[in-house]
Amino acid sequence: MGLLEVERLTRRFGGLVAVDGVSMEVAEGEVRAVIGPNGAGKSTLFNLITGIIKPSDGTVRFAGERLTGLPVPRICQRGIARTFQLTALFPEMTARENTRLAAQAREPWHWRFLGGGATFASAGKRADLALERLGLTALADVPAGFLSHGDQRLLEIAMALAQSPRLLLLDEPTQGLSVEETAQAVDTLAALLADGSLTVLLVEHDMEVVFRLADKITVLHRGAVIADGSPEAIRNDSQVQRAYLGGLS
Amino acid sequence: MSLFAFLTTQSLNALSQAALLFFLGVGLTLIFGIMRIVNFAHGTLYMLGAFVGYSVARSTASFWPALLLAPLAVGVVGVLFELVILRRLYRREASAFLMVTFGLALVLGEIVRLTWGPEALQVEPPQAFAGIVFLAGEPFPTYRLFLVAAGIIIAVAIWQLLDRTRLGLIIRAASQNPEMVSALGIDVNLVRSMVFGIGCSLAGIGGVLAAPLVTASVGMAATMIIDAFVIVIIGGMGSFLGSLIAALLIAFTQVFGEYYLPDFALAFMYLLMLLVLVIRPGGLLGKEA
Amino acid sequence: MARRPKYLRAWYGIFPAAMLALAPFALPLYVMTLLTEALILGLFAMSLDLMVGYTRLFSFGHAAAFGFGAYASGWLLLHTQLPMLCAVPLAALLAGIVAIGVAWVCTQATGVSFSMLTLAFAQLLYAVAFKWTSVTGGSDGLAGIPRRGGPFGFDAFSSRTGFYYFVLIALAAALVFCWALVRSPFGAVLRGIRENEAKTLALGYNTRLYKIAVVALAYGLGGLAGALYAPFAGFANTELVFWLFSGQVLIMVIVGGSGTLIGPILGAAFFLVVEHQLSNYTEAWALGFGLIFIAFVIFAPEGIWGLLTERLGRAGRSVR
Numbered sequence: 001m002g003l004l005e006v007e008r009l010t011r012r013f014g015g016l017v018a019v020d021g022v023s024m025e026v027a028e029g030e031v032r033a034v035i036g037p038n039g040a041g042k043s044t045l046f047n048l049i050t051g052i053i054k055p056s057d058g059t060v061r062f063a064g065e066r067l068t069g070l071p072v073p074r075i076c077q078r079g080i081a082r083t084f085q086l087t088a089l090f091p092e093m094t095a096r097e098n099t100r101l102a103a104q105a106r107e108p109w110h111w112r113f114l115g116g117g118a119t120f121a122s123a124g125k126r127a128d129l130a131l132e133r134l135g136l137t138a139l140a141d142v143p144a145g146f147l148s149h150g151d152q153r154l155l156e157i158a159m160a161l162a163q164s165p166r167l168l169l170l171d172e173p174t175q176g177l178s179v180e181e182t183a184q185a186v187d188t189l190a191a192l193l194a195d196g197s198l199t200v201l202l203v204e205h206d207m208e209v210v211f212r213l214a215d216k217i218t219v220l221h222r223g224a225v226i227a228d229g230s231p232e233a234i235r236n237d238s239q240v241q242r243a244y245l246g247g248l249s
Numbered sequence: 250m251s252l253f254a255f256l257t258t259q260s261l262n263a264l265s266q267a268a269l270l271f272f273l274g275v276g277l278t279l280i281f282g283i284m285r286i287v288n289f290a291h292g293t294l295y296m297l298g299a300f301v302g303y304s305v306a307r308s309t310a311s312f313w314p315a316l317l318l319a320p321l322a323v324g325v326v327g328v329l330f331e332l333v334i335l336r337r338l339y340r341r342e343a344s345a346f347l348m349v350t351f352g353l354a355l356v357l358g359e360i361v362r363l364t365w366g367p368e369a370l371q372v373e374p375p376q377a378f379a380g381i382v383f384l385a386g387e388p389f390p391t392y393r394l395f396l397v398a399a400g401i402i403i404a405v406a407i408w409q410l411l412d413r414t415r416l417g418l419i420i421r422a423a424s425q426n427p428e429m430v431s432a433l434g435i436d437v438n439l440v441r442s443m444v445f446g447i448g449c450s451l452a453g454i455g456g457v458l459a460a461p462l463v464t465a466s467v468g469m470a471a472t473m474i475i476d477a478f479v480i481v482i483i484g485g486m487g488s489f490l491g492s493l494i495a496a497l498l499i500a501f502t503q504v505f506g507e508y509y510l511p512d513f514a515l516a517f518m519y520l521l522m523l524l525v526l527v528i529r530p531g532g533l534l535g536k537e538a
Numbered sequence: 539m540a541r542r543p544k545y546l547r548a549w550y551g552i553f554p555a556a557m558l559a560l561a562p563f564a565l566p567l568y569v570m571t572l573l574t575e576a577l578i579l580g581l582f583a584m585s586l587d588l589m590v591g592y593t594r595l596f597s598f599g600h601a602a603a604f605g606f607g608a609y610a611s612g613w614l615l616l617h618t619q620l621p622m623l624c625a626v627p628l629a630a631l632l633a634g635i636v637a638i639g640v641a642w643v644c645t646q647a648t649g650v651s652f653s654m655l656t657l658a659f660a661q662l663l664y665a666v667a668f669k670w671t672s673v674t675g676g677s678d679g680l681a682g683i684p685r686r687g688g689p690f691g692f693d694a695f696s697s698r699t700g701f702y703y704f705v706l707i708a709l710a711a712a713l714v715f716c717w718a719l720v721r722s723p724f725g726a727v728l729r730g731i732r733e734n735e736a737k738t739l740a741l742g743y744n745t746r747l748y749k750i751a752v753v754a755l756a757y758g759l760g761g762l763a764g765a766l767y768a769p770f771a772g773f774a775n776t777e778l779v780f781w782l783f784s785g786q787v788l789i790m791v792i793v794g795g796s797g798t799l800i801g802p803i804l805g806a807a808f809f810l811v812v813e814h815q816l817s818n819y820t821e822a823w824a825l826g827f828g829l830i831f832i833a834f835v836i837f838a839p840e841g842i843w844g845l846l847t848e849r850l851g852r853a854g855r856s857v858r
Contacts, residue, residue: 050740076742088740090733101730104723105742113724113751114715120723163741287650289598337836344596347653348792348835351598355785356828363822471781475661478654486650519658526647526655 003028003199004049004167009058011041011048011223018044020223021058026167029196033210034203036220037244042203043085045220046171049201050082051075062167076105081160082169085203087152091145095136095155098144099127102159123162130162135188150181154188161192168200174209186212211235219243254385259504261384265393267500268400269462272455273473274480274492275407276448282424282487283444285343286335289350292474293357294449298323298456299465300365303372312375312461320453326357327449331442354470362467369466372457392461399458403451404493411489420444424487452477479518483525558706562699570702572814576807577705578766581712583790583802585759590788591797592720593752594732596653599660600787602640603757605779606663607633607764612680612774613673621688622695622704626765633761634754641753645746648735657781664779679775683768705766709803712759716799719755728752789831795841804842 002025011019019041026032034042047053049060051072060067067075081102090098103123104110112119131137134154139147144155153173160168173189174182186209193200193213204210210217210231217234219227221243227234234240277291288294298319305315330353338345373379378395381388411417423430423440431437456465463469480499484491499518506517558577562570582604589595610629614620620628644655667674674680685701687693695704719725730738731745739745768774777783786809794805809827816823838845 052740071744072739073742073744076740082740084737084740088734088737090730090737092733093729097726101726101738102741104726107723109723110743111724111727111748113722114718116721116723120726123723159741334832334836341839343649344594345835345839347596347650348788349832351785351788352828352832352835355782355789356825356832358782359822359825359828363825471661475654475658479658482651482654516662519662522658523643523646523655526651 002026003030003063004201005061006045006049007059007061009045009048009060010056011044011053012056017223019048019055022220022223022225023058024218024225024228026199026201028166028199031193031198031200031202031213031215033214033217034201034220035205035207035210035217039222040220041223042220043171044223046082046169046201046203049075050080050169076163079164079166080169081163081165081167083153083156083160083171083173085171085175087149087156089144089152089155089159092143094141094143095131095147095151095158096124096127096140098155099130099159099162100124103127103130103162103164106163126164127158127162130158133161133188133192134158135184148181150177150185153177154185157189166199168198170200170202170204172203172205174204174206182206182209189213251385254387257385258387258389259508260501261389261393261397263497263501263504264400265396265462266504267496268396269455269459270476270480270500271400271404271493271496272451272458273477274484274496275404275489276451276455277477278481278484278487278489278492279420279451280445280448281481283420283427284335284441286346286350286445287343287478287486288445288448289347289474290330290353290357291449291452291477292470292472293354293361294323294327294452295456295459295473295477296465296467296469297326297357297361298453299372299460299469300361300370300456301453302457302460303365303370303465306372312373315372315457316454319457320450323453323456324446324450328442328446331445335441335445336438354474358467358470365465367467369464371464372460374461396458396462403454407489416443476518479522482522555710562702567698570698572810574702574705574770576810577702577709577803578763578770579787579790579806579810580803581705581709581766582760582763583787583794583806584709584713584716584799585756585763586787586791587796587799587802588716588719588752588756588759590791591799591802592725592732593728593749595749595753596788597656597753597756597784598653598781598788599656599658599784600756600760601779601781601783602656602660602663603633603637603760604764604767604783604787605660605667605774605776606636606757607761607766608768608774608778609667609674609680609764610761611765612683612768615683615686615769616680619686621686621692622769623688623692625686626708626762626769629765629768630758630762633764634758637754637757637761638750640757641750644753645749657784660779660781660784664776664781667776667779675775677776679773680768681773683772683774685769701770705770708762708766712762713799713803716759720799724748724751789827792839793831793834793841795843795845798841798843798847801841801843808842 004026006022006024009019009022010017022045034045036042048055049067051070055068062078062080067078090101100120100123103126104119107119107123109116109119131140134157136151136154136158139151144152147155157170157173174185177185190213192198202213214231216229217231218225219234219240226243227237227240273291273295277288280286280288301322302315302319305318306312334349338349374392378391380391382391382394411421419430419435419440423437427437480492480495483498484495499521502517502521561573565573585603586597586600589597607629610632611625614625614629615622640659644652647655668676685696687696694700727738727743727748730743731748735745764778790805790809791802793808794803795801812827813823816826834841
């Protein structure tokens with residue numbers, strides 16, 4: 001039984017089937033990349049898993065428990081953290097404050113309205129650790145809105161990490177990054193994922209990033225899974241090649 | 250009174266009420282649709298229309314010039330406000346617009362109070378419609394029939410404007426995608442000023458038409474702004490048809506509610522609004538706020 | 539928000555606090571009355587700042603909190619034997635509890651719809667205050683509200699000067715509470731909601747509950763201000779629930795400087811001073827104030843306090 005089990009997940013928008021009976025199983029510690037041409041339904045899949053939209057059909061199970069139908073904060077509390085395609089941060093807060101707020105959500109007294117020094121200390125520690133792992137310690141006191149685009153993407157990952165998630169969903173982490181920034185980000189991510197303690201679901205367009213980081217790859221096309229396997233197998237799959245180069249109707 | 254007579258008179262009552270509400274709501278929804286601005290001053294502009302109408306009617310001893318000049322005056326005020334103040338805020342966030350139109354409401358409210366005094370003022374309906382007709386044996390003020398007719402005429406006029414004219418096309422396009430419209434070479438700023446002016450004029454028309462019925466008073470603005478927003482919220486922000494339907498819905502609820510449960514008529518309107526917000530947060534026909 | 543050095547913050551607090559504490563010994567009676575009213579309105583404005591400045595929830599109906607508190611404490615003081623020390627906090631508590639229901643409804647919506655709902659509730663209360671003559675006195679309101687001393691014969695707060703200290707203590711306590719609140723984990727979440735509610739939700743916070751909580755707190759503190767006003771002025775009427783008043787307190791917050799707690803208190807004082815001074819010269823002072831408000835929104839959205847701290851911050855100290 002995998003950590004994340006997606007069973008025949010479907011989402012229709014009127015006549016359009018954005019996600020079509022997607023099934024997949026992600027084992028604990030695995031780094032699974034979800035790839036596919038534009039409009040394949042990758043972001044919709046993420047939104048379905050994290051509860052931002054409700055499925056038309058199918059279920060999502062996490063650590064054996066049903067996830068589908070729960071509100072967004074509850075799903076997050078189960079141990080799932082995600083980053084967004086369009087960077088979502090708190091622009092006026094410093095990088096450290098951003099990350100600390102993320103970490104705070106996991107504290108038992110996260111809602112304390114008086115005092116809370118202990119909560120802040122504990123959350124702060126986890127935040128600093130996350131920033132360190134992403135190489136952002138030097139920028140900890142910079143307001144997030146002033147960071148470069150690349151650093152902002154990394155900060156979002158740090159925030160997700162600070163929540164000590166069991167499952168991390170990264171939505172196009174290298175999107176909008178320059179070649180150097182991408183290389184840097186991939187190095188950081190590779191180091192992060194090296195020990196196999198994190199389970200990651202990764203949406204990416206950049207194939208080099210995918211082949212460098214992923215243990216397994218799921219390929220979506222028009223909302224449905226057309227291939228699923230090791231990077232080697234996917235690389236040689238003719239269907240996948242046709243989907244990317246066009247021709248597959 | 251026979252049931253038929255009762256239903257007829259009360260329904261026409263509701264229709265005339267709906268007409269007034271419609272004038273108020275359609276201007277607001279038009280402004281929101283194009284500019285994504287919620288015009289807090291809308292009730293005050295309505296009130297301004299009533300008072301200007303009063304003055305014009307008194308000085309010319311006739312209602313018709315008032316009907317023409319009051320909306321014009323209010324429209325001009327709107328355009329000036331847009332040019333001088335709103336233009337500076339388009340890059341700011343939505344709350345700035347809320348604040349500034351609220352400020353306008355206060356300033357205009359004070360101007361009205363200082364110019365015309367705190368007392369309610371009586372406006373005479375036009376001679377032609379000052380009397381009574383008999384419907385199914387019951388007396389009914391002719392002026393209310395005039396209101397219903399005016400409502401229909403203006404609703405159709407706006408509909409045609411939006412649907413058939415080039416300006417209407419631009420307005421509808423700009424409400425969906427202002428950047429695109431601007432890229433097509435159309436001066437979006439001009440469109441904005443015009444729409445804001447038209448929206449305010451509509452409030453002014455509502456005010457001057459309402460004046461013979463409810464008297465022009467300083468307290469008008471507060472209740473009208475809420476009514477206007479309830480219409481727009483229920484009908485959907487930015488939807489012309491929505492504001493029409495909502496105006497009818499609210500008017501009928503108010504009129505028949507007032508008859509059967511007079512103390513709760515106010516509550517009905519809020520309950521209706523709450524219900525709609527819970528079921529369809531965007532309003533019955535609206536784009537999301 | 540700039541990080542002000544610690545010593546600067548303490549300095550801000552002690553000097554004015556001492557001045558306020560010693561005021562009755564230095565100022566004439568009519569100024570003291572004005573000052574007391576300023577403190578009450580300052581509390582009112584500060585309570586709204588919790589919503590507007592810290593959570594970006596714009597309420598156009600905050601007068602409902604004030605009016606409810608005023609009517610509640612007024613009624614308790616008139617119709618029961620409760621002393622002020624009991625009636626006032628009780629009225630504030632009631633306001634906060636009722637506000638939970640109001641908040642639950644209003645937070646169903648966001649943005650403008652939220653603001654409209656708060657206004658609608660205030661109008662509803664206004665209508666109730668007008669119609670429920672047996673309890674609220676209708677358009678006449680409640681009059682002759684006493685500053686009843688007790689318990690145990692303690693009536694130091696019943697005199698003019700004593701009442702001033704009562705208000706001062708209440709405001710100080712509320713300020714300390716709010717100050718602690720915005721620096722707590724709860725306050726950090728409010729800030730998150732203010733800057734990016736969707737992200738805060740995605741981090742696992744039930745933002746709706748937080749919003750309900752802050753609205754209830756804000757209305758409770760606003761109710762405290764109203765509850766103090768009733769024995770201060772001796773009356774409570776529908777004007778205290780009128781939308782104009784809601785607008786005025788919003789102006790106090792914005793002009794004073796939202797999101798700073800102190801700013802709105804200054805804004806309230808500024809408002810009162812202008813009202814008292816200008817109204818001697820012209821009937822159009824409210825008009826002038828509306829124009830000042832618009833000017834602040836356009837040119838100085840950080841408000842008076844924001845302008846002041848910027849100027850002090852630039853005066854040779856490294857703040858960032």
